[in-house]
Amino acid sequence: MLDISDLHVSVDSTEVLHDINLHIGQGETHVLMGPNGSGKSTLLKAVMGFGGYAITAGSIVFKGKDITDAPIHERAHLGIGLMFQHPPAISGLKLGKLLTATSTLGGGAIEALAQSVNMEHFLDRDINVGFSGGEIKRSEVLQLKVQQPDFIMLDEPESGVDLENMNLMGKEIAGLLEKDVHIVNRHRSGLIITHTGYILDYLEADQGHVLINGEIRCHGNPREILRVVKEKGYGECLRCKQM
Numbered sequence: 489m490l491d492i493s494d495l496h497v498s499v500d501s502t503e504v505l506h507d508i509n510l511h512i513g514q515g516e517t518h519v520l521m522g523p524n525g526s527g528k529s530t531l532l533k534a535v536m537g538f539g540g541y542a543i544t545a546g547s548i549v550f551k552g553k554d555i556t557d558a559p560i561h562e563r564a565h566l567g568i569g570l571m572f573q574h575p576p577a578i579s580g581l582k583l584g585k586l587l588t589a590t591s592t593l594g595g596g597a598i599e600a601l602a603q604s605v606n607m608e609h610f611l612d613r614d615i616n617v618g619f620s621g622g623e624i625k626r627s628e629v630l631q632l633k634v635q636q637p638d639f640i641m642l643d644e645p646e647s648g649v650d651l652e653n654m655n656l657m658g659k660e661i662a663g664l665l666e667k668d669v670h671i672v673n674r675h676r677s678g679l680i681i682t683h684t685g686y687i688l689d690y691l692e693a694d695q696g697h698v699l700i701n702g703e704i705r706c707h708g709n710p711r712e713i714l715r716v717v718k719e720k721g722y723g724e725c726l727r728c729k730q731m
């Protein structure tokens with residue numbers, strides 16, 4: 489579904505990502521780990537096509553189409569969706585209005601989806617204005633449920649979420665990634681950034697990658713990587729031979 493080859497990305501003329509190669513097949517969920525500031529969010533934003541994240545070399549191919557230079561709305565139309573780590577607050581734009589504008593669903597269907605993540609009372613509020621950390625995350629999940637992207641990128645879905653809401657979020661994200669469907673029949677794929685790995689309690693991820701200083705330094709079983717990092721730190725990933 490997604491093929492990233494030899495990708496270099498610069499922010500403010502500083503190269504943040506160096507020579508990234510990543511292949512995510514249809515139905516697969518991959519996990520991206522790595523120390524703070526290693527470039528994980530930058531990779532997701534570059535795949536989504538945000539301005540300010542200049543691709544200076546390499547390519548991104550999605551569903552067989554080269555999207556390296558495609559604008560963000562084209563990528564969204566093709567089926568790429570992103571849950572932000574820190575989404576912006578937008579004064580003057582109601583959450584319900586955004587949801588109606590980004591889907592073909594009617595008001596009743598949107599209301600029902602909002603209820604499923606306890607957000608029915610937020611449709612009339614300006615997006616993220618005064619939302620708590622957990623409410624922001626539920627709003628992001630709701631937006632993904634409405635958009636139904638085929639490739640879902642999640643930037644730290646656990647951060648700021650209480651245990652009860654983590655349960656809700658985990659199940660919703662597993663639903664979005666069709667975890668109850670056999671992998672050969674799954675249409676959706678995902679890439680999830682996690683520090684804690686809590687999300688892995690709700691869905692099995694197929695592959696984990698460790699990004700350090702803008703380079704992918706290790707691949708492997710996500711739970712195994714987490715175990716090693718907890719015990720020995722990310723330094724151990726620099727010695728990883730699974731490249």
Ligand SMILES: Nc1ncnc2c1ncn2[C@@H]1O[C@H](COP(=O)(O)OP(=O)(O)OP(=O)(O)O)[C@@H](O)[C@H]1O
Nearest residue numbers: 499500504522523524525526527528529530531540
């Ligand atoms: N707009 C920007 N201007 C300058 N530097 C930036 C910008 N965006 C990202 N960077 C830098 O790029 C590096 C990678 O940032 P990024 O947010 O991708 O890291 P991360 O791995 O997601 O970190 P964390 O785990 O802390 O969320 C950091 O050093 C960051 O300061």
